[in-house]
Amino acid sequence: MTNPATVRPQATRIDGKAFAEKLRARLAAEIATLGFQPGLAVVLVGEDPASQVYVRNKATQTVEVGMRSFEHKLPASVSEAEVLALVTRLNADPAVDGILVQLPLPPHIDADKVLLTIDPAKDVDGFHPVNAGRLATGAQALVPCTPLGCLMLLQDFHGSLAGMEAVIVGRSNIVGKPMAQLLLKADCTVTIAHSRSRDLPALCRRADILVAAVGRPEMVRGDWIKPGATVIDVGINRLPPDEHGKSRLVGDVHYGEAVQVAGAITPVPGGVGPMTIACLLHNTVTAAKARRGV
Ligand SMILES: Nc1nc(=O)c2c([nH]1)NC[C@@H]1CN(c3ccc(C(=O)N[C@@H](CCC(=O)O)C(=O)O)cc3)C=[N+]21
């Protein structure tokens, strides 16, 4: 017989898709009262099919909440100078409140140079060093969408996060570092772990809040998780097709194991991904109000 002490209820599934729908409905209601239509410009370079799907979803949801969507699709062969010239035009366009240049860019284009060219006031990805610096120093900033979405889910589930131990696996400028800043601001004790960290499983087991953002399918196993912890899975990894030709989407967390140990967990798909797009719309509204003095 199973020892009752080891039997735990399954983790609560944190429904990012449902939360994102509610956020978009709130944004639509707010936009209807603004008296102007915020505009979001998305720049896509090249033909990567996954990127095309994301950009299409962004444009659809932008229009659904009552904003204007400007899509700029450029061939992979476009020069860096042409991309910089487009960003400069979008910076000067009064109908454009937010600019997103879809990453990754082809290798002949310097992504850092492109990001530095975006007007920080229109940088709805929050990737410009000015916004990263503002976030790090506690000033008003446009905050990267994925970590902002994670924070919203955590605060919705827990209320105050004060005093909790947060461990983030992954140190990217896009997720890991800004996530750490946000959790620090929310009064967590924050550790950033990464591929070179010594004894990653032991580090992760300290976490009340574990954020996995490494881009390695199912790397975080059940025994890396403190019983009852909240697990936020940022990974979106498409596995190669199985014997039935089906390709499965998995996170950076082994969901089947983690759900037996964690107190709460975000699924993939339907967790962090939909929140990323909803927060992009949220940031566009924030940028539009700030630029237009509302
Ligand atoms: N400048 C820039 N900003 C970005 O925010 C950005 C980017 N470049 N490049 C690509 C990544 C990827 N990304 C996703 C957004 C939503 C989902 C999403 O909604 N995912 C769904 C499932 C999608 C599916 O089925 O493939 C989900 O997790 O439920 C995924 C991925 C934003 N990105």
Ligand SMILES: [Mg+2]
């Ligand atoms: Mg790493």
